[in-house]
Amino acid sequence: MGHKVLPASETSTGYTATDIVEYIKILLMSRGGDLGMMIMMLCGFAAYMTHIGANDMVVKLASKPLQYINSPYLLMIAAYFVACLMSLAVSSATGLGVLLMATLFPVMVNVGISRGAAAAICASPAAIILSPTSGDVVLAAKAAEMPLIDFAFKTTLPISIAAIIGMAIAHFFWQRYLDKKENISHEMLDVAEITTTAPAFYALLPFTPIIGVLIFDGKWGPQLHIITILVICMLLAAVLEFVRGFNTQNVFSGLEVAYRGMADAFAGVVMLLVAAGVFAQGLSTIGFIQSLISIATSFGSASIILMLVLVILTMLAAMTTGSGNAPFYAFVEMIPKLAHSSGINPAYLSIPMLQASNLGRTISPVSGVVVAVAGMAKISPFEVVKRTSVPVIVGLLIVIIATEIMVPGASSSVTGG
Numbered sequence: 001m002g003h004k005v006l007p008a009s010e011t012s013t014g015y016t017a018t019d020i021v022e023y024i025k026i027l028l029m030s031r032g033g034d035l036g037m038m039i040m041m042l043c044g045f046a047a048y049m050t051h052i053g054a055n056d057m058v059v060k061l062a063s064k065p066l067q068y069i070n071s072p073y074l075l076m077i078a079a080y081f082v083a084c085l086m087s088l089a090v091s092s093a094t095g096l097g098v099l100l101m102a103t104l105f106p107v108m109v110n111v112g113i114s115r116g117a118a119a120a121i122c123a124s125p126a127a128i129i130l131s132p133t134s135g136d137v138v139l140a141a142k143a144a145e146m147p148l149i150d151f152a153f154k155t156t157l158p159i160s161i162a163a164i165i166g167m168a169i170a171h172f173f174w175q176r177y178l179d180k181k182e183n184i185s186h187e188m189l190d191v192a193e194i195t196t197t198a199p200a201f202y203a204l205l206p207f208t209p210i211i212g213v214l215i216f217d218g219k220w221g222p223q224l225h226i227i228t229i230l231v232i233c234m235l236l237a238a239v240l241e242f243v244r245g246f247n248t249q250n251v252f253s254g255l256e257v258a259y260r261g262m263a264d265a266f267a268g269v270v271m272l273l274v275a276a277g278v279f280a281q282g283l284s285t286i287g288f289i290q291s292l293i294s295i296a297t298s299f300g301s302a303s304i305i306l307m308l309v310l311v312i313l314t315m316l317a318a319m320t321t322g323s324g325n326a327p328f329y330a331f332v333e334m335i336p337k338l339a340h341s342s343g344i345n346p347a348y349l350s351i352p353m354l355q356a357s358n359l360g361r362t363i364s365p366v367s368g369v370v371v372a373v374a375g376m377a378k379i380s381p382f383e384v385v386k387r388t389s390v391p392v393i394v395g396l397l398i399v400i401i402a403t404e405i406m407v408p409g410a411s412s413s414v415t416g417g
Contacts, residue, residue, distance in 0.1 A: 003285045027277045036270035039098050039372055040262040041230040043269070045209065046102035046376075047261025048234060051254050052241055053198030054205040059110040060196070061203045072112040073176050076121055077168050079104055079113075083125040084164050090213055093126035093324060093361060094273075094368035095226060099213075100125070101376040103206050114184045117175035119377035120387035123369055124171070126324075127362040127392055128163045128355060128399075129156070136328055140354040143335040144347035156351055159402040163355065163395040170394040178387060199244075208233040234258060269375035276366040280321040288320070297334070303344045303409035310338075310349055311356045311400065318360025322367035328357035348407045355399045359392045 005019040006012055006026075013022050049055045069075055083100050090096040100122035108118035129137060132152030141151035212229035215221050224232075234255075242251045299309045310331065317327030331353060339346035361367045365381040370388075374381040 003287065005281075005285055007281070023281055024274065024278060027274045031273045031277060032266070032270055035092070035094060035368065036266065036273065038095055038226055038230075039269050039273075040265045041227050042098045042102045042209070043265035043376060044258040044260075044262035045230050045234055046106070046206075047264075048237060048254060048258035049102075049206045050106070051257040052202065052205075052237060053196035054202040054237070055106045056196040057198045057200060057203040058107055058206055061200065062107055062111065073117075073172050075111055076108065076113050076117055076175060077172055079108055079118075080121050080125065080168050080171055081164075083121060084128070084130060086210065086213075087125045087129075088131050090226070093358070094372050096126050097122050097369040097373045098269075098376065099209060099226075101373055103210060105377065106206075114175070114179050115377050115379060116182075116184075116383050116387050117171075117179065119373050119379060119384050120175065120391075121171065122377075123373040123384050124167065124362055124388050124391060126369060127359045127388070128160050128167065128395055129358055130160050130164075132157070136325065136354055136357070139329065139332055140350045143332045144345075144350040145336065146347055151347065155347060155407060156354070159351060159399055159406065160355070162402050163398045166398040167391040167395040170391040174390040175387060202240075205233070205237050205240075208236065265376075269372050272371045272375060273368050276322050276368065276371055279366055280323055280326065283321055284326070288317070296331070297338065303342070303348060304404065306338065306342060306344065307349055307352055307403070307409075308400070311352045311396070314353045314356040315360040315396070318357045318367075319364045320366075322361065322364040322370075324358045324361035324367075327360070328354060331357075343410060345408050345410060348403060348409045351407060352399050352403050356396060359396050359399075362388050363392050 004012070005016055006023055010022070010026060013019050046055075083096075083104060086100070087096055090099055101119075105118050105122055108121065109115055113121075131137065132148070137152050137156065138148060140156075141148045144151055144155075146155070209226070209230055212224070212233060213226060216224035216229060238251055238255060241254055242248065296306075296310055296313050299306055314327050314331055317330070318324055321327060332350065335346050335349050335353070338344070339349055361369065363385050364370060365385050370381050370384050374384045377384075
């Protein structure tokens, strides 16, 4: 086809056919190594927590105060807000989704939230960017020609908070509607049925990775990778198991459960991520993103029309490639040029595009976060997409309306748009 198969950063083997296989190798090494290892460690950790009875203990203790909240959907919204706050600590969408699946998902399911709804909650916090230090925000601020602090806190944050509240309300009604439509009965787990020999303080163990991520962020303690934190958490749990029974045989057979959990994650989640990556690279190889960019530049200079066109194109690119970053990084290059040639404030274009790329990723059946969450919840990625679709559309509408109200459209000091 005359197109270069490998990304520009990689050296070609000289033949298109072998380049394709070479790219699969690159993905196996990168996704199997960094992101994949993180997913495998989190799944292994979750399996270990279930094995030693820590997850049961969480449910047992949490269900007492939760019995007073009779709607599982209110609990689901509370879990969503907690998950959104965690996106400040974990900037990777897939990393956050998997961390939530290992910690919040079992608790949500056990207090009567359906698997599909709980999975949607784990997949959607990264749909709206809160973290002011994420690479996308830094890039968007540069494109908007604004200082990072002003861009992140004064402009993007209020819009993000409005969108999160809107998405929470949408989740409440949409998940309830889908559960009724699919006749999913909510069974609150009878706490008396849970028999665990684990001590009460074990309820803290499933949340140690979250605590670790908050402590070892470089501000309070040394900055540690999430995999390092997970190794520490598993060692801590293994030491406690040993102290409880002084039985090394039990400790090692327990750790073996964790390794099997890691193997299942490789088969069920990591290989799907590799396949999704090959698909996305294929799309960019045939010039998919490039043709979207030329469509955007062919539209007129009316600020609201240009903004809507860019938002829709970014969203479509994110949905088809499954990446929030790739389409945004591709489009962000042209924001300053487009804005200046049309006399539009660059921030007016970059804020909705930044959010649209992340929202689009949340409703993409090939995105890392959706594939990983669906794999761990043992449901179809399309089921996750169906459950995140309406909240994502609501979030996008709020972002567009809030940008229209809060960000001047014209690039001069005159507010327009």
